[in-house]
Every structure is written in C-alpha cells, then in structure tokens.
Amino acid sequence: MDNVNLNEEGYLTDFSQWSKEVAEKIAAENEISLTDKHWEVVDFLQKKHNNEEALSIRGIKKSGVINIKEFYDLFPGGPLKISTKIAGIPKPKSCI
C-alpha cells in the first residue's frame, strides 16, 4: 500500500490515512472480504477508540453489534487483532 504508514505489525500509525480502500486492502491481506456486517464492526471499533474506551472481548459481547461467535467467524485467526488492524486503530493492549 502506497502512501500509508504502517508499524512493524501492520497497523496504521496515522488514522488520517485510513479509508475504506485501505481497510479493504488490509482485509484482503488477511483473506477477508468485507461485508456489511464487517463494516458495522469496524464502525463500532472506531467509535470505541475515539471515545478512548478500551477494547476487549467482553466489550464485543456487550456491543449489541455482534456476538462473539459471529466475531470469530467474520475475522478468523485472532478477531480483535485483525479487526482493529482493518479499522485503522491500534492493536488493543488488554489481555482479555
């Protein structure tokens, strides 16, 4: 991806460089093609991040947007790590 700065783990370092096209490219690298439900989750994660609320799997359970099973289905192989990467926000630091 040109003109986008990523850290060594592939997360955007500057959210202003995020766009839907960037999200789609990161998703494709993780073998995910984004559906409406994915976008809903991305939107939820970005809002949480903007409100400086910590992200956790428990937060996903309470989100009202998606349940944990769907979350694992939509973003296989480490759902919170991959979904935050697609959303252009930092990797969550929580152990839960």
Add this chain to the structure above:
Amino acid sequence: MPKSNVKKMLFILSKATIENVYAAFIMANGARMEGIEAEIFFTFFGLEAIQKKKLEHLHVATVGNPAMHMPTMLGGLPGMEALATKMMKKEMEKLDMPPIGEFLEILSDSGCKLWACKLAVEMFHLEEKDLIDDLDGILTIGDFYSRATEDNTQMLFV
C-alpha cells in the same frame, strides 16, 4: 512481532481457587484471541468452576498462600477468605474481567472446548445436570490426550 508456532493449547484445571481458575481462563481466552486453538479439562477441584451452583462462589486461598502477606493463622479466621475474595473481585471488575459464569460463556462462544474429567465427576458424585450447559462433554484423560491432534500442541497443568 513474529507469529507464534503454537497451534493448540490444552489446559488441565485441577484447582478451584479464583487465582488458578482465572489464570487458566485468561490463558485459554488469550490463545483464542491469537488464533490458537484452546481446550480446558476440568478435574478434581477444578470441577467447581463448571458446577452451576458453585461457580460464582469460588474463593481466593488465604491459607498457605505466602503472597497474601499475612500470618497463616490470620488467614484461617472466619470471613477472611470472603473478605480477600471480595477485594480481589473488586479489582478484577475495574480491569473489566468477567465473572466466572460470563467468562465461561465467552470461552465457549470463542470456540474453546470445555471438558469435565470423568473420574473426578464420578468421585464427587456429580451428574451432567450439575454442570454448565456449555460443557462439551465428559472425557477420560486418555480422551483428552487424543485432542492433541496436531503438531505444536502444548499441554499445561494449572
């Protein structure tokens, strides 16, 4: 960060003290969050963590636990365990750590398999109805070993 080579984590939980149960749960959940498979085998006192009537009443060990930094005899006084447990639960809530029942739901929904040990179930005269609905089954230790179906599986005793 390089990708982990661990593909699957198998946990044996044999204790019912809160600190041990949470350790196992956090490690199992952490594995799933990293895309690593996880399963927990509840045996002996660990079975308390999956008994409907007991799982929300687990305690911190105040006796025989040097990290409590109190004389062992004090830790044995009535109410001491309950007090220490209450304090610990308060701290855990601050970190958004779910209570045991909710944590089990999260683990199950995350695809972590939950198994009860057949021998221990028989020893404590338990029936399936005493155990959580999310339980995946009752296994022998041999059955549990056979869950290690792929390379780079690790087994951990808690």
